[in-house]
Amino acid sequence: MIHTRKSLWRGAIAVAAVAGFVTSAAAQMELKIMAPAAPGGGWDQTARSMQQALTQSGIAKSAQVVNVPGAGGSVGIAQFVNSGKGDGNQLMVMGYVMVGALLTNKSPVTLDQTTPIARLTAEYEALVVPADSPIKNAKDLAAAVKADPAKVTWAGGSAGGVDHIAAALFAKEVGADPTKINYIPFSGGGEALAAILGGKVTVGISGYGEFESQIKAGKLRLIGLTSATKLPNIDGQSLKDQGINLEIANWRAVVAPPGITAEQKKALVDAMDKLNKSKEWTEILKAKGWDDAYLSGDAFAKFLAEDQVRTKEVLMSVGLVKS
Amino acid sequence: MDAFISLANGLTIAIQPMNLLFALVGVLLGTAVGVLPGIGPALTVALLLPITFKLDPGGSIIMFAGIYYGGMYGGSTTAILINTPGESASMATALEGNKMAKAGRGGPALATSAIGSFVAGTIATIGLTFLAPFLVELAIQFGPEDYFALMCVAFVTVSATFGDSPVRGLTSLFIGLALGLVGIDILTGQSRLAYGVPELFDGIEVTTLAVGLFAVGEALYVASRRHIHEEKLEPVRGSLWMTKQDWKRSWKPWLRGTALGFPIGALPAGGAEIPTFLSYSTEKKLTKHPEEFGHGAIEGVAGPEAANNASAAGTLVPLLTLGLPTSATAAMMLAGFQQYGLNPGPLLFAERPDLVWGLIASLFIANAMLLVLNLPLVGLWVRLLAIPQPWLYAGILVFATMGTIAANPSPVELMMLSAFGVLGFLMRRFDYPIAPVVVGLILGPIAESQLRRALSISLGDPMVLVQSPFSAILLLIALVALILPFFLKGMGRFKAAED
Secondary structure: OHHHHHHHHHHHHHHHHHHHOOOOOOOOOEEEEEEOOOOOOHHHHHHHHHHHHHHHOOOOOEEEEEEOOOHHHHHHHHHHHHHHOOOOOEEEEEEHHHHHHHHHOOOOOOHHHOEEEEEEEEEEEEEEEEOOOOOOOHHHHHHHHHHOHHHOEEEEOOOOOHHHHHHHHHHHHOOOOHHHOEEEEOOOHHHHHHHHHOOOOOEEEEEHHHHHHHHHOOOEEEEEEOOOOOOOOOOOOEOHHHOOOOOOEEEEEEEEOOOOOHHHHHHHHHHHHHHHHOHHHHHHHHHHOOEEEEEEHHHHHHHHHHHHHHHHHHHHHOOOOOO | OHHHHHHHHHHHHHOOHHHHHHHHHHHHHHHHHHHOOOOOHHHHHHHHHHHHOOOOHHHHHHHHHHHHHHHHHHHHHHHHHHOOOOOHHHHHHHHHHHHHHHOOEHHHHHHHHHHHHHHHHHHHHHHHHHHHHHHHHHHHOOOHHHHHHHHHHHHHHHHHHOOOOHHHHHHHHHHHHHHHOOEEOOOOOOEEOOOOOHHHOOOOOHHHHHHHHHHHHHHHHHHHHOOOOOOOOOOEOOOOOOOHHHHHHHHHHHHHHHHHHHHHHHOOOOOOHHHHHHHHHHHHHHOOOHHHOOOOOOHHHHHHHHHHHHHHHHHHHHHHHHOOOOOHHHHHHHHHHHOOOOOOOOOHHHHOHHHHHHHHHHHHHHHHHHHHHHHHHHHHHHHHHHOOHHHHHHHHHHHHHHHHHHHOOOHHHHHHHHHHHHHHHHHHHOOOOOHHHHHHHHHHHHHHHHHHHHHHHOOOOOOHHHHOHHHHHHHHHHHHHHHHHHHHHHHHHHHHHHO
């Protein structure tokens, strides 16, 4: 045991030594940010990017990231709401995927129990096909889905997530039965991408970033984006421009625990306002390819409430949620 | 050969003093975290990401690779010495490795694992250098039906290999398969057998089950036996180093383990668990000393350890060539690339050859460093076993609990750990093999979702399972492996009756 412990200490000291470089003085806030997912995913990256920008810009004195993985955030939110009550120094990263996951999991804890603070980023969904696919654009895909929705296989992320919802909305929009779509969920982007590249499925749907390098290398063809219009830095048309009325974004946001005071809430909203304007955050958004979708305070609370209703309707229409 | 020139260029980048230092920090950190169950390389890389943002991209990516390889080494050390696999990939190592350690052969077990990892890591890195572009083309042709067939082979060989009777092996396997059903069904998003407990939504954590069954179960068992007969542990019996005989028995398993680990690791849904267990089964079948299996056979350590490290290099194939992260650590490394605005994929080799080849070259160096670091430590490590049993097992319990809590901070997880500990104790008491439970939990859900994906893609036509030549061959192998033992047994009986 002794030697084991020693080498652990050595590891801990090394981490601490490197960490020492980045801690800056000033500021009073000591934040704890929960990423309700395993290290590496979108929420974790958001939390760690926030940590980096908040401490480097001096908005917060320190920021600690805690990972509580599980079930699209259901495990994390339960812990956050129960143990964080009244704590004005805690934040949890969440997003559109959690809205759907909480509904499909019939989670006993809901987002209504949290205090909405701010929406930070958005990422649009991309529809891709293998380079040798006969489908050339969104209209071809629409025709195929309309002819027989079961014959078009979709590869994307977890069931009930934003990819699945977007696929269902696509079917609905082109006049096919959304409950008949053949959606095949994959865990993690890698496996889905392999299935698309290998030509095992008709079409792939996920955040644009997951496909970017394959599109640029000419192995995948981008046939549509779920943004309102063409995006400045992406070479491809939106679905709307191709006559399919579908607009959806995978947004990410932060919420605070229930039962915090109005002053505590204001302090957190102010901190997010400052974060959004900071040079450090702007640089991160650019490096990660995230769209700035900043919306804070009551405006965000209103958006969140509306999006929950809309998502529930979609999930019921595809049969993922019964009541 | 272009690859040679590129590799030579890479080597000149990797041996720059700063990069050597990064590799050293990486392997040290990796070894340290690999030792603690639950805290794996993925979490470490995640913790370091924001810190390395300001550093030079080459250096920090080299450090991440060092952590990855180091984690593989650290995990096997605890598996061998205290029967606590640091991660699921070192589970197979614990089976024979810990038996060897208890028989006073911990030194050779650690040595064959360190040297085997080095050999496998080196060969696999060479494979990565030269075969990556071809391998990746093959790997993406691997469809859900092929994965399902591969799982079938793993199920059959594993349940037939462990324990004294196939029935006991199968019983254990089915306990694992049943546990694997718990959680949200990936294809429909509905939860099964979770009874509204949020911690169960994502299924039962593999490390919690493994640590509970192996470490906690073992501690309980030893405690229950203490008054009946005290097991005397000798830390060292015979040579601390590998004998000539050990070398002779190790080199073939190393090579076979590499041959299994590298290609399976390169598959987008391959992972490290399948090749390690397949390697264990293979060695048990091929060994000239079958009586030693279950009591500390060196082949059972050499093969899986080699497979483990080779698969780590294998996962870098889809990561570097396609940008496909196929393990948690690979996903973190991808995030590492992305924070410098680099996108791994077909273009990375062309855009930043210095980075890619520097990374590949530093893998060679990290491997050599790990060997140099680990071999002299063998003598120190085995002294752990000289600690009086009550202290040692108390320490193991603290260690197991700490690791579980660190990975999933929740009381439910701790309760599960204790429950699995009791299960492990009972299974030991009544002589059921433990490993198939873990195999069932890991592979069961994968096999299920791949089968359902295959059927979903084929619109419900079961013929898809045998239409791909690869899956047809694998299913045939599984069938033969399932029937052959019974057939041979029948033949044996037939002969006996004739006499």
